[in-house]
Amino acid sequence: MNRLMEARRNQTTYSCLCHDLAMRAHPVGAAILAGGQARRFGGRDKSRLVVGGQPIIVRQVEVLQRITPDVCIVAADAARFADLSLPVHADVIPGAGAMGGVYTALEVATSDRVLVVACDLPFLDELMLGRLVELAAAADGAWVRTPGGVEPLLACYRREARTTIRAQILNGQLKLAELGGVLRMAELGAGELERFGPAARLLANINTPDDYARIQ
Numbered sequence: 001m002n003r004l005m006e007a008r009r010n011q012t013t014y015s016c017l018c019h020d021l022a023m024r025a026h027p028v029g030a031a032i033l034a035g036g037q038a039r040r041f042g043g044r045d046k047s048r049l050v051v052g053g054q055p056i057i058v059r060q061v062e063v064l065q066r067i068t069p070d071v072c073i074v075a076a077d078a079a080r081f082a083d084l085s086l087p088v089h090a091d092v093i094p095g096a097g098a099m100g101g102v103y104t105a106l107e108v109a110t111s112d113r114v115l116v117v118a119c120d121l122p123f124l125d126e127l128m129l130g131r132l133v134e135l136a137a138a139a140d141g142a143w144v145r146t147p148g149g150v151e152p153l154l155a156c157y158r159r160e161a162r163t164t165i166r167a168q169i170l171n172g173q174l175k176l177a178e179l180g181g182v183l184r185m186a187e188l189g190a191g192e193l194e195r196f197g198p199a200a201r202l203l204a205n206i207n208t209p210d211d212y213a214r215i216q
Helices: 002-025 056-064 078-084 097-107 126-136 159-170 176-181 190-196 209-215
Strands: 028-033 071-074 113-118 141-146 149-158 185-188
Touching: 028 056, 028 097, 056 071, 056 078, 056 113, 056 126, 071 097, 097 113, 097 149, 097 159, 097 176, 113 126, 126 141, 126 149, 126 185, 126 190, 141 190, 149 159, 149 176, 149 185, 159 176
Parallel strands: 028 071, 028 113, 141 185
Antiparallel strands: 113 149, 141 149
16 A cells, blocks of 8 residues: 555656656647636626635746746726736737637747636636647647537647637627637547546636526
8 A cells, every 4th residue: 555655656656757857849839718707706806706715816826827927917997907926918810709819828928838728717826728729739729629619728738729719800700619620629638637636626617697506
C-alpha cells in the first residue's frame, strides 16, 4: 500500500513538472470573458458571485496566473475590475456576443495560444487548462467535449484563428459551438476529463440563481 501511494505521488509530481515545463516552453495568454448581460440572473455581475469565500473572478485569476502572468479581462466597463489590476479590453467588434469576446481576446493577445474562459466558471483546474494548451499546439484550438456538447468558453485558441473568427462575425455566424465547422479544434473528451476531477464540478457554471444555489 505504501509503495502504491508513493507511486501515485511520484506520478502527480511528474505530471506537474511536465506541465510546468510545457508552459515555460510555449508561452500562453489567458482571457476572462466578463461582458455578458446575465439576463437569466437579473443582470447581476456573475463574476462577483462568491463561491468558497471568494468572488468567482478572483478564484479564476489565481488559477490562471499559476499558468501565465499574461491574464486579461474582456469587458466594456474597465472600472468594474480596477481592483484586480489587470488589463481590460472592450470588444473590438461590438455587438457580437461571446464570439466577439473570443475574437477580442485573440486580437489583443501577444501569445500564440490563448486560454479563454467564461467569468461564471468557479472551479477552473490548472492541469486541465494546461492540457488544453498542449492539445491546441497541433490544431487551431482545443476545447472540452462531453456528451452534452462542446465548451467553447473553456478552451484554448491559437491566435491565428482570429482571422476565421472575424469572418464568422462579419457573416453573422455568432454561435460559438459552430466554430468546430471552420476551425480544427482538438478535443479533451469526457474520459480524459475525469483525470482532473468530476466533470460536473469542473464544468459547473452559473446561469441562474438556481445554478448558484446548487453550487453553494
